Amino acid sequence: MKYASQSVAKPYFAFAMILFVGQIVFGLILGTQYIIGDFMFPEIPFNVARMVHTNLLIVWLLFGFMGATYFLLPEETQCELHSPLLAKILFWVFAAAGTLTIIGYLAVPYATLAELTGNKYFPTMGREFLEQPTITKIGLALVFIGFLFNVIMTVLKGRKTVVSMVLTTGLIGLAAFWMFAFYNPASLVMDKYFWWWVVHLWVEGVWELILGAILAFILIRTTGVDREVVEKWLYLIIAMALISGILGTGHHFFFIGAPEYWLWIGSIFSAIEPLPFFMMMVFAFSMLKQRRRDHPNKAAVTWAVGCTIMAFLGAGVWGFLHTLAPVNYYTHGTQLTAAHGHLAFYGAYVMIVLAIISYAWPILHGRQANSLQSQRLEIASCWTMSISMLLITLLLTAAGVVQIWLQRIPDDAGALGFMATQDAITVIYWMRLAAGVSFGIGVFMYLASFVVAARTSEPTEPLLAEGAMS
Amino acid sequence: MSERFTKGMARNIYYGGGMFFMLLFIGLTVDTVVAIPERENRDMLTAEVEHGKELWEKNNCVGCHSLLGEGAYFAPELGNVFDRRGMGNEEAFHAYFSAWMKAQPIGVPGRRKMPQFNLTDEEHRALSEFLIWTSRIDTNEWPPNKEG
Ligand code: HEM
Numbered sequence A: 001m002k003y004a005s006q007s008v009a010k011p012y013f014a015f016a017m018i019l020f021v022g023q024i025v026f027g028l029i030l031g032t033q034y035i036i037g038d039f040m041f042p043e044i045p046f047n048v049a050r051m052v053h054t055n056l057l058i059v060w061l062l063f064g065f066m067g068a069t070y071f072l073l074p075e076e077t078q079c080e081l082h083s084p085l086l087a088k089i090l091f092w093v094f095a096a097a098g099t100l101t102i103i104g105y106l107a108v109p110y111a112t113l114a115e116l117t118g119n120k121y122f123p124t125m126g127r128e129f130l131e132q133p134t135i136t137k138i139g140l141a142l143v144f145i146g147f148l149f150n151v152i153m154t155v156l157k158g159r160k161t162v163v164s165m166v167l168t169t170g171l172i173g174l175a176a177f178w179m180f181a182f183y184n185p186a187s188l189v190m191d192k193y194f195w196w197w198v199v200h201l202w203v204e205g206v207w208e209l210i211l212g213a214i215l216a217f218i219l220i221r222t223t224g225v226d227r228e229v230v231e232k233w234l235y236l237i238i239a240m241a242l243i244s245g246i247l248g249t250g251h252h253f254f255f256i257g258a259p260e261y262w263l264w265i266g267s268i269f270s271a272i273e274p275l276p277f278f279m280m281m282v283f284a285f286s287m288l289k290q291r292r293r294d295h296p297n298k299a300a301v302t303w304a305v306g307c308t309i310m311a312f313l314g315a316g317v318w319g320f321l322h323t324l325a326p327v328n329y330y331t332h333g334t335q336l337t338a339a340h341g342h343l344a345f346y347g348a349y350v351m352i353v354l355a356i357i358s359y360a361w362p363i364l365h366g367r368q369a370n371s372l373q374s375q376r377l378e379i380a381s382c383w384t385m386s387i388s389m390l391l392i393t394l395l396l397t398a399a400g401v402v403q404i405w406l407q408r409i410p411d412d413a414g415a416l417g418f419m420a421t422q423d424a425i426t427v428i429y430w431m432r433l434a435a436g437v438s439f440g441i442g443v444f445m446y447l448a449s450f451v452v453a454a455r456t457s458e459p460t461e462p463l464l465a466e467g468a469m470s
Numbered sequence B: 001m002s003e004r005f006t007k008g009m010a011r012n013i014y015y016g017g018g019m020f021f022m023l024l025f026i027g028l029t030v031d032t033v034v035a036i037p038e039r040e041n042r043d044m045l046t047a048e049v050e051h052g053k054e055l056w057e058k059n060n061c062v063g064c065h066s067l068l069g070e071g072a073y074f075a076p077e078l079g080n081v082f083d084r085r086g087m088g089n090e091e092a093f094h095a096y097f098s099a100w101m102k103a104q105p106i107g108v109p110g111r112r113k114m115p116q117f118n119l120t121d122e123e124h125r126a127l128s129e130f131l132i133w134t135s136r137i138d139t140n141e142w143p144p145n146k147e148g
């Protein structure tokens, strides 16, 4: 670790991992409720478990992005963070708000939570992914603003690299589009239209800038390839992300009441969206090929390269699969959507956060990389999680195909009802649950690799070679 | 990548392209916002419908169901439930809907459970008004059939 203030990243990463475990536990509950419908009912109804599952995902990824930013910014700008204290305070505010919200979900019925938090005075609750009470949403906005202040002040006083500028732009975009979470009109169509300004413009817009910046940082550090080359790639990737992804939002406007021209615009532009993900993959492999050094942290490189492959599969291939309007007409809101959502989130965002944690954690503990023993376990955990997630995706795809076949394609007279169709898919859901358990084992292996690292790794002199690389 | 393609050019594509498409998107959004009232029959969006939407959100119905294909996939699509269960008759649908809500949770062991929300008759009526209004939104012919 070259800058003392980088260490504020530690609690962010650690807390992210705790929430990740929680997310998976609730994923397993959901997977069980899909088969045994009254499992844990009425204590934890499906909708409650689902909110916990998805909100934990989003929040731990945000913790991961913040930790990543605090870790890489000092190295990029070559100066200490503007205010490590602010970073620490915001950590506690965010962690407390997040924890209280999850407790609220689990402790009382959702309608009671809405009443307790005064939702009727400023209704923003009860929409997918945006279930948080309004005060939590406001708290989150304040945390973003404080965080951005810290980031921008640091960038302003230090060296301005492309990586830090792209990261900062991405984070500003993240905070800016969050504001649409507060817009909840009486018109359902308007509500849905602008809901996507948070959801789509995050994952297929500004988050891609964050992803690209973190990926570029890891590749610069681990391959030693010239910045000039990396930066050109980064600009091109994010250019394509925005050029395709902004109008690509239209792939969500097909059937929610928006005008017909979105069928064309959404299909055409979102069909280009796989390109930036493909470029990320080519970028990673080409950097590896041109590498000027062999970084001892093989695990971090595995995560980073794996991230580009899985993101391309999840977002690129599985996204394309259902993004053309005539196809989406049949697949819209089926298990196929869930298949894509899982692999895309995992490949693009889970893996990049695990990659930066993998790269940063040893350095934050005074060594360049973990012991071989620990890395072997970590790389095995990467394979376990990735293969399990691929299985989950393939199984949900199969479930989706059956669902579309029985429920969507036949006419009114021939179509099987929703519940009967679900019954017909039970066997596949059992297999998905098994793959989910295997994913959980992967998470356990990942966490265990850090324990092994703490026991087996020798602290080394902090990274003299690193100085020459930047 | 070739040397003739410089970093500066890549940067300009990023800023230029990003800005251009964001502006275009905002332009299209203005057009969409103007077109929505007719497509969703805003003149029929009564206070009761609005109250129904509040109840839909307050009870997190979208945590199990989808509405116009968005939400969760654990329970049936409700954007067209009026067409599926109401047979085009609003009064019949109100009666059906209220009875349905009161019957929850259905006691079949192992079956997926819908909670009891303890709503009043007025609230049931507002919710079903909201669902009737939703079923009339012009969704470009989606869903393909009545099962949603
Ligand atoms: C890493 C990037 C991405 C992530 C994290 C992601 C995630 C998701 C999630 C969670 C949903 C479900 C939203 C809901 O609950 O309603 C979704 C829907 C969708 N995504 Fe993506 N996605 C990504 C990239 C893409 C790309 C690149 C494409 C197209 C090539 C795409 C096409 C779609 C489509 C068409 C839907 C709507 C599915 C439906 O109609 O039910 N996604 N995405």
Ligand code: HEM
Residues within 6 Å of the ligand: A024, A027, A028, A030, A031, A034, A050, A053, A054, A057, A337, A338, A341, A342, A343, A345, A346, A347, A350, A432, A433, A435, A436, A437, A439, A440, B071, B072, B073, B074
């Ligand atoms: C043990 C493994 C997991 C299981 C069994 C599982 C199960 C589920 C289930 C049953 C749903 C609800 C689907 C519905 O609405 O009907 C869901 C939603 C979701 N899960 Fe998972 N999950 C797991 C792991 C993950 C992981 C690792 C991620 C992130 C990469 C993730 C991201 C999501 C997302 C984004 C949604 C919302 C999907 C959408 O709206 O289309 N899950 N999950």
Ligand SMILES: [Fe+2]
Residues within 6 Å of the ligand: A200, A204, A248, A249, A251, A252
């Ligand atoms: Fe999208």
